[in-house]
Amino acid sequence: MKPLIRELADRALESTLAIGRYALFTGRLLAETPRALLRFRLVVGQVHNAGALSLVIIMLSGLFVGMVLGLQGFDLLERFGSEDSLGTAAALGLVKELGPVVTALLFAGRAGTALASELGLMRATDQLSAMEMMAVDPVRRVVMPRFLGGIIAMPLLAAIFSMIGIFGAQLVGVQMMGVDPGQFWSQMRGAVEHDDIMEGVIKSCVFGVACSAIAVYEGFHAMPTAEGVGRATTRTVVISSVVVLLLDYMLTAVML
Amino acid sequence: MTQAQRLDAAHDPCIVRIRGLRYGIGGRTLFDDLDLEVARGEVTAFMGPSGTGKTTLLRLITGQVRPDAGEVLVDGQDVAGLGRAGLYALRRRMGMLFQNGALLTDLDVHENVAFPLREHTRLPDSLIRSIVLTKLHAVGLRGAAGLMPYELSGGMARRVALARAIVMDPEILIYDEPFVGLDPISLGVVLRLIRELNDALGITSIVVSHDVREITAVADSAYLLSGGRVLASGKPSGLADSDSAEVQQFMRGLPDGPVPFHYPAPDYAEQLFGHLSP
Numbered sequence: 001m002k003p004l005i006r007e008l009a010d011r012a013l014e015s016t017l018a019i020g021r022y023a024l025f026t027g028r029l030l031a032e033t034p035r036a037l038l039r040f041r042l043v044v045g046q047v048h049n050a051g052a053l054s055l056v057i058i059m060l061s062g063l064f065v066g067m068v069l070g071l072q073g074f075d076l077l078e079r080f081g082s083e084d085s086l087g088t089a090a091a092l093g094l095v096k097e098l099g100p101v102v103t104a105l106l107f108a109g110r111a112g113t114a115l116a117s118e119l120g121l122m123r124a125t126d127q128l129s130a131m132e133m134m135a136v137d138p139v140r141r142v143v144m145p146r147f148l149g150g151i152i153a154m155p156l157l158a159a160i161f162s163m164i165g166i167f168g169a170q171l172v173g174v175q176m177m178g179v180d181p182g183q184f185w186s187q188m189r190g191a192v193e194h195d196d197i198m199e200g201v202i203k204s205c206v207f208g209v210a211c212s213a214i215a216v217y218e219g220f221h222a223m224p225t226a227e228g229v230g231r232a233t234t235r236t237v238v239i240s241s242v243v244v245l246l247l248d249y250m251l252t253a254v255m256l
Numbered sequence: 257m258t259q260a261q262r263l264d265a266a267h268d269p270c271i272v273r274i275r276g277l278r279y280g281i282g283g284r285t286l287f288d289d290l291d292l293e294v295a296r297g298e299v300t301a302f303m304g305p306s307g308t309g310k311t312t313l314l315r316l317i318t319g320q321v322r323p324d325a326g327e328v329l330v331d332g333q334d335v336a337g338l339g340r341a342g343l344y345a346l347r348r349r350m351g352m353l354f355q356n357g358a359l360l361t362d363l364d365v366h367e368n369v370a371f372p373l374r375e376h377t378r379l380p381d382s383l384i385r386s387i388v389l390t391k392l393h394a395v396g397l398r399g400a401a402g403l404m405p406y407e408l409s410g411g412m413a414r415r416v417a418l419a420r421a422i423v424m425d426p427e428i429l430i431y432d433e434p435f436v437g438l439d440p441i442s443l444g445v446v447l448r449l450i451r452e453l454n455d456a457l458g459i460t461s462i463v464v465s466h467d468v469r470e471i472t473a474v475a476d477s478a479y480l481l482s483g484g485r486v487l488a489s490g491k492p493s494g495l496a497d498s499d500s501a502e503v504q505q506f507m508r509g510l511p512d513g514p515v516p517f518h519y520p521a522p523d524y525a526e527q528l529f530g531h532l533s534p
Contacts, residue, residue, distance in 0.1 A: 121361075122361075125356060125358060125361070126354045126355075126356060126358035127358050127359075127360055127361065129320070129354070129358065130352070130354055130358035130359075130360075130417075131360075132320065132347075133318060133320075133347055133350070133352040133354075134347070134371065134372045134375065134420075134424075135344035135345070135347040135348045135372075135375075135376065136371075136372070136375045136376075137344075141375070
């Protein structure tokens with residue numbers, strides 16, 4: 001019995017320490033942000049890597065999620081005779097919830113893993129040590145632009161996801177199921193308010209900070225071996241996904 | 257460090273002094289009461305079998321790790337006592353060649369060599385280009401300025417890393433296993449560069465290696481390390497005349513001796529025919 005209790009206590013202690021390490025690292029990143037923004041050219045390059053290179057997967061996923069939302073929404077709303085509200089339902093669902101969450105999950109899988117493996121490989125091939133030896137702080141030079149690039153890219157990707165998603169819902173609802181296009185767009189415009197859009201923006205910004213911080217933390221602290229880099233990549237996806245869903249619940253509860 | 261201390265340090269014939277160094281990792285003691293000195297302006301080699309802690313010694317000199325006890329003085333400064341800013345200031349006076357080159361894979365050769373200049377100076381692009389081309393010319397790779405690291409051979413990558421290491425005109429140049437995996441031509445080139453750069457730039461070079469023949473050809477003095485202590489030191493050619501069996505085993509490359517060929521194990525016959533588990 002005692003070893004079990006001790007093991008549980010050790011795990012709890014290790015988890016607490018890990019959360020503390022994450023918090024300290026993220027705190028350092030946030031403190032370095034003003035200085036890092038002065039070298040905006042480096043950040044722009046990383047916005048391209050994290051954002052532009054994720055565009056195709058985000059747009060494709062947004063289209064299909066929107067189309068499914070159109071089908072399911074139409075089926076549900078038709079039962080109550082309110083299929084004209086499909087535009088509102090799809091837009092609110094996408095802007096407030098699916099856009100930020102699915103984008104964050106896709107971001108973790110595409111850009112997050114790329115960030116973690118890139119930093120892990122830089123660690124494994126002594127590139128980060130070489131920077132230290134050149135008196136260049138690798139956190140400032142390498143980690144910060146990637147962290148900020150992820151934060152900037154996330155809300156933009158979420159906005160594109162939601163726009164394409166609404167187009168997909170319109171494609172199914174209006175073009176295939178025969179919902180009146182005037183009703184689709186006018187009800188959407190009438191029901192979706194500034195606060196709804198801000199909720200989505202705030203969520204995607206928070207997810208951007210979380211996913212980017214997790215990816216750069218895992219990559220930067222990866223064991224300098226092939227297995228270590230692989231483990232960092234896997235942990236990035238798993239931890240990011242759980243944290244995004246947890247934060248989503250918390251943010252939704254606060255902002256509703 | 258005051259101006260007077262700096263002047264005193266500049267007149268010290270030894271640029272690196274290690275006194276009473278103790279350092280261990282994972283419960284294993286790598287160095288215990290180690291003393292050694294690196295003479296200013298010379299090529300000094302640290303030799304020893306694999307796992308002796310040669311690279312760790314470089315990490316201690318460059319402040320990447322801190323000693324458990326003792327002093328590591330570089331140009332009169334106690335490396336362990338330096339803060340981040342002091343350590344970075346000291347490292348700007350050093351260049352280091354890593355075993356694999358450690359080139360930044362997202363930058364081409366020109367930008368790799370220009371990297372320290374762009375990070376630490378505000379020189380105009382035209383001047384940076386001239387400096388980079390000069391350094392690349394010194395290592396014979398001016399024509400490779402536009403190549404990416406993945407387009408370089410191992411020897412070329414190490415020469416580019418060498419150009420990057422000297423681009424800030426360091427006072428100390430550190431080489432970590434510079435000969436590993438090189439073909440005879442590249443090896444000859446690197447050997448020549450170590451000697452020529454040391455003499456032409458008037459710098460101090462520290463070379464970590466276990467390649468006896470190459471070290472004998474290039475170093476002014478050498479330390480043979482094993483078991484956390486200095487086994488022998490002096491002129492590399494003189495080490496071969498040592499009476500010590502350990503020194504002889506290393507210098508002549510004998511597979512068995514004081515450093516046994518076999519890892520400690522139970523009796524061979526008993527393990528083969530007895531009931532001992534492997």
